[in-house]
Amino acid sequence: MENKSESAVVSRLNQLLIDYQVHYQNLRLFHWNVKGPFFFVLHDKFEELYREAAEKVDEIAERVLALDGTPKGSLKNILSNAHVESHAEQMDANAMVEAIIEAHKILIGDLNEVLKAADEDGDEGTIDIFTSYIQELEKHNWMFKSYLK
Numbered sequence: 001m002e003n004k005s006e007s008a009v010v011s012r013l014n015q016l017l018i019d020y021q022v023h024y025q026n027l028r029l030f031h032w033n034v035k036g037p038f039f040f041v042l043h044d045k046f047e048e049l050y051r052e053a054a055e056k057v058d059e060i061a062e063r064v065l066a067l068d069g070t071p072k073g074s075l076k077n078i079l080s081n082a083h084v085e086s087h088a089e090q091m092d093a094n095a096m097v098e099a100i101i102e103a104h105k106i107l108i109g110d111l112n113e114v115l116k117a118a119d120e121d122g123d124e125g126t127i128d129i130f131t132s133y134i135q136e137l138e139k140h141n142w143m144f145k146s147y148l149k
């Protein structure tokens with residue numbers, strides 16, 4: 001995925017963007033297909049998360065543009081470069097929650113790479129936007145882990 005004209009920050013943001021887009025699609029899929037005694041809770045929670053993810057996807061892409069990069073969003077690019085796994089339609093509800101926790105960990109890793117590259121570049125604008133993303137994902141993971149206990 002590395003592009004010669006892309007700065008390190010843009011390249012890291014594009015990895016984050018690609019992983020967020022897979023995560024978004026998984027969340028929609030989970031929202032539609034979740035079954036079982038916690039349907040009402042999880043159906044709503046997954047919708048809340050995919051709406052949040054849609055906003056993040058847009059914000060990441062627009063930050064790439066603000067840094068003169070090209071946001072990566074073609075399905076080919078997404079499928080060949082994503083670190084977040086694309087999940088099947090039929091999954092057990094708890095497996096969906098576990099998959100979300102795993103995806104959040106990957107996104108936190110991507111975000112740490114973004115922040116590291118931005119720090120090296122003295123890019124305070126990028127640091128300012130994305131620091132809160134990590135805190136939000138960590139909070140979601142605490143709640144999902146509590147749900148599974």
Ligand SMILES: [Fe+2]
Nearest residue numbers: 031032043047
């Ligand atoms: Fe819906």
